[in-house]
Amino acid sequence: MTTVNQSLINMPKTYLFAEIARRVSEFSAANPSANLLRLGIGDVTRPLVPAVLSAMHAAVDEMGTAAGFRGYPPYEGYSFLRDDIAKYDYQQRGISISADEIFVSDGAKSDTSSFIEILGLENDIAVCDPVYPVYVDSNAMAGRAGEPDGEGRYRKLVYMPCTPQNGFVPLPPKKTADIIYLCYPNNPTGAVATRQQLKQWVDYANERQALILYDSAYEAYITEADIPRSIFEIEGARTCAVEFRSFSKNAGFTGTRCAYTVIPQTLCLNGHSLHALWMRRQSTKFNGVSYITQRGAQAIYTPEGAAQVRENIAYYLQNAATIRDGLRKAGLEVYGGTNAPYVWLKTPDNQLSWDFFDRLLTQAHVVGTPGVGFGSHGEGFFRLTGFGSQEVTQEAVSRITANL
Amino acid sequence: MTTVNQSLINMPKTYLFAEIARRVSEFSAANPSANLLRLGIGDVTRPLVPAVLSAMHAAVDEMGTAAGFRGYPPYEGYSFLRDDIAKYDYQQRGISISADEIFVSDGAKSDTSSFIEILGLENDIAVCDPVYPVYVDSNAMAGRAGEPDGEGRYRKLVYMPCTPQNGFVPLPPKKTADIIYLCYPNNPTGAVATRQQLKQWVDYANERQALILYDSAYEAYITEADIPRSIFEIEGARTCAVEFRSFSKNAGFTGTRCAYTVIPQTLCLNGHSLHALWMRRQSTKFNGVSYITQRGAQAIYTPEGAAQVRENIAYYLQNAATIRDGLRKAGLEVYGGTNAPYVWLKTPDNQLSWDFFDRLLTQAHVVGTPGVGFGSHGEGFFRLTGFGSQEVTQEAVSRITANL
Numbered sequence: 119m120t121t122v123n124q125s126l127i128n129m130p131k132t133y134l135f136a137e138i139a140r141r142v143s144e145f146s147a148a149n150p151s152a153n154l155l156r157l158g159i160g161d162v163t164r165p166l167v168p169a170v171l172s173a174m175h176a177a178v179d180e181m182g183t184a185a186g187f188r189g190y191p192p193y194e195g196y197s198f199l200r201d202d203i204a205k206y207d208y209q210q211r212g213i214s215i216s217a218d219e220i221f222v223s224d225g226a227k228s229d230t231s232s233f234i235e236i237l238g239l240e241n242d243i244a245v246c247d248p249v250y251p252v253y254v255d256s257n258a259m260a261g262r263a264g265e266p267d268g269e270g271r272y273r274k275l276v277y278m279p280c281t282p283q284n285g286f287v288p289l290p291p292k293k294t295a296d297i298i299y300l301c302y303p304n305n306p307t308g309a310v311a312t313r314q315q316l317k318q319w320v321d322y323a324n325e326r327q328a329l330i331l332y333d334s335a336y337e338a339y340i341t342e343a344d345i346p347r348s349i350f351e352i353e354g355a356r357t358c359a360v361e362f363r364s365f366s367k368n369a370g371f372t373g374t375r376c377a378y379t380v381i382p383q384t385l386c387l388n389g390h391s392l393h394a395l396w397m398r399r400q401s402t403k404f405n406g407v408s409y410i411t412q413r414g415a416q417a418i419y420t421p422e423g424a425a426q427v428r429e430n431i432a433y434y435l436q437n438a439a440t441i442r443d444g445l446r447k448a449g450l451e452v453y454g455g456t457n458a459p460y461v462w463l464k465t466p467d468n469q470l471s472w473d474f475f476d477r478l479l480t481q482a483h484v485v486g487t488p489g490v491g492f493g494s495h496g497e498g499f500f501r502l503t504g505f506g507s508q509e510v511t512q513e514a515v516s517r518i519t520a521n522l
Numbered sequence: 523m524t525t526v527n528q529s530l531i532n533m534p535k536t537y538l539f540a541e542i543a544r545r546v547s548e549f550s551a552a553n554p555s556a557n558l559l560r561l562g563i564g565d566v567t568r569p570l571v572p573a574v575l576s577a578m579h580a581a582v583d584e585m586g587t588a589a590g591f592r593g594y595p596p597y598e599g600y601s602f603l604r605d606d607i608a609k610y611d612y613q614q615r616g617i618s619i620s621a622d623e624i625f626v627s628d629g630a631k632s633d634t635s636s637f638i639e640i641l642g643l644e645n646d647i648a649v650c651d652p653v654y655p656v657y658v659d660s661n662a663m664a665g666r667a668g669e670p671d672g673e674g675r676y677r678k679l680v681y682m683p684c685t686p687q688n689g690f691v692p693l694p695p696k697k698t699a700d701i702i703y704l705c706y707p708n709n710p711t712g713a714v715a716t717r718q719q720l721k722q723w724v725d726y727a728n729e730r731q732a733l734i735l736y737d738s739a740y741e742a743y744i745t746e747a748d749i750p751r752s753i754f755e756i757e758g759a760r761t762c763a764v765e766f767r768s769f770s771k772n773a774g775f776t777g778t779r780c781a782y783t784v785i786p787q788t789l790c791l792n793g794h795s796l797h798a799l800w801m802r803r804q805s806t807k808f809n810g811v812s813y814i815t816q817r818g819a820q821a822i823y824t825p826e827g828a829a830q831v832r833e834n835i836a837y838y839l840q841n842a843a844t845i846r847d848g849l850r851k852a853g854l855e856v857y858g859g860t861n862a863p864y865v866w867l868k869t870p871d872n873q874l875s876w877d878f879f880d881r882l883l884t885q886a887h888v889v890g891t892p893g894v895g896f897g898s899h900g901e902g903f904f905r906l907t908g909f910g911s912q913e914v915t916q917e918a919v920s921r922i923t924a925n926l
Contacts, residue, residue: 119700119730119731119732119791119792120641120642120645120700120701120731120732120733120791121641121642121644121645121700121791121792122640122641122642122791122792122794122796122799123639123640123641123642123643123799124642126639126640126799126802126803127794127799129802133802133805159594161593161594162593163591163593164588164591165585165586165587165588165590165591166582166585166586166591168586171582171583171585171586174582174814175579175582178570178575178578178579178582179575181569181570181575181777181778182569182570182572182575183569184568184569186569187567187568187569187570187774187777188777189565189566189567189776189777190563190565190776190777191777191779224628224779224809225808225809227807227808227809228807228808228809231806231807232807235527235530235663235664236526236527236530237524237525237526237527238524238525238526238527238528239527239665240525241524241525252806252807255806256806256807259639259802259803259806259807260639261643296523296524296525297524326523327523327524328523328524329524370591372593372594372809373585373591373592373593373594373595373810373812373813374585374812374813374814375595375628375809375810375811375812387523387524387525387526388523388525388526390526390531392526395526395527395530395531398530398533398537398663399530399663401537402635402656402659402660402663403631403632403635403636403656403660403663404628404629404631404632405628405629405631405632405776405779406777406779407779408777408778408779408812408815409777409778410578410778410814410815411812411814411815
């Protein structure tokens, strides 16, 4: 008799965004005339930029000709895209990463959730709390997180509290941690890590032969010059870190699907090259990214494409600033929104996150994300995003402040 | 100290197509003027058809407008595509599959290699021999296949020989098999399974609560009316089978990336819905397929798109017939090539597969695939594909027959 994966069965059923969707649709059904403003899910709303559109049209045309048709893409991505990534995202910023250290994929979610497949089951895993749920769920599903403790945590994971006191950047834990997930600019808190903070992590990892899985999907939102955009700006990172990047939040590719992962050739665990192991994993379980999509992604490295993309990022950052400044002025304790599209706020009167969610939904008709959905240290916090339109954002801030 | 996945380390290093590439590039370097004809890898060569191009251009334009822009796609695919798949690939052929049983993905390789993630580690797994290497490698990588035995097999897998004697369709094994991979039309042998043969499998699976993972990526190549195109044509399959399909080989999407998996709502293991478990897996480790790609895939269900795609399939099948008939006429023992793009031939004089590979490469300058690369029962066989151009195919057959 065939059995199912028991770890998957044991996982708590409710997924954060599914529960939000349920409450929203229940409210909408009861209040069909309510004009809901959605600042919850971290999905972009601005159209693809003209440079990307032109590149994709040209690629579609190529695929319609005998000479231009492309079959299976390289597992690691086309050279034209990897060369531009290495040049513009790393080398021009003085970061030593070469094209042959880059793997193009269909999404940072695919890569961050699958990367553990090349690592041993016995590793101790550390995650931030609050945290992007995918890191936890992908480990839980693979039987790597231990049993759920009934309170939303897994027994084998090391949770590192991220609070206003530590600026939402934890110190390396006293407990052993072999694999450490870090994400800066952070989802959900909008916090960034300084050079010194990341240096502590890199030193910790090198001393203990631990591995840092660094998610910098939001690096394009960094506005302050001294904040590192890549873990590879930190000395020593090439022997202890992997970096995940995405075209979703800079180029608006959430619906177009392209991302990349950087694995230094110098990164070995017990003599084994992670680059070689990931290549083996990708060539067995993945068949590359569409040629048309990769040509679209490449277009953001042209002068026009880069300028157009910067404009969209500035637009979302302006929204984040509108939320941050508006709510701060109204007396709320607010974090993020400066180097990230996310604003993380302390709920007024220490309300529970879901209570505040219900209050905003029913009174202000605004949808956000309850902080506790990202982990127990998110309790009493709430996430809003700058990914809406300017009009929706301004209206949402007015409604929230009027209902405090 | 962080450890790597030991099962991955233990896997034999040489991958079939990598070894072919190595020998070809060595030969090319030594013989730069040789005009090599490649009938090895199963990659299509005909351009995307006009209906697909138009649909993709229109979708690119939509993504450039505020009203038409789409963010994250549904994990399971857009309704417009799932509805057409259900209608044209199933319901119009009298097969009871509904749109909500279909999951759109970026490739059948992704799905066939990841599906085991929702199944228990303790299951016994049966594969054909010869076999598409991904089924074996994905299990080996996940520690589900046991140790390699030093002769290219894994100790925990049940291998089912596929030979001319059984028409390359094995009977259900005497040993226990919980998860059974079947692929018809078959890669690499080009064989098909009859209704009666599949019925035996479905009955076996239902009796033992086993699960059939049915790969029908090549169903568009079936030319004989009585050959089933889907496992769901067989009574009882809705309680024991999952089906994998792809747009790669019918619509030429190897470089565009779109596929789908069918999981009946009626398929439960020990009370657990596989449909629900796969949805949970996909929503955690995958973020859907590009809107533009899904619109392109949908275009093959329009009357024009369907006609254009049929023309390409007929072209490849004509090539397969050229190989099949040409080599048969030259006295070789030849299989496949009628309901599949693949021709599977017995090497002359019982040559070993790799010896015949080297002989064709060095004497005829033709690249094929050694049968032993697909499993030990592929020894003494060789695969050629109909995916080249008509000119290359004819020339290759002339050269092979001249060098026998």
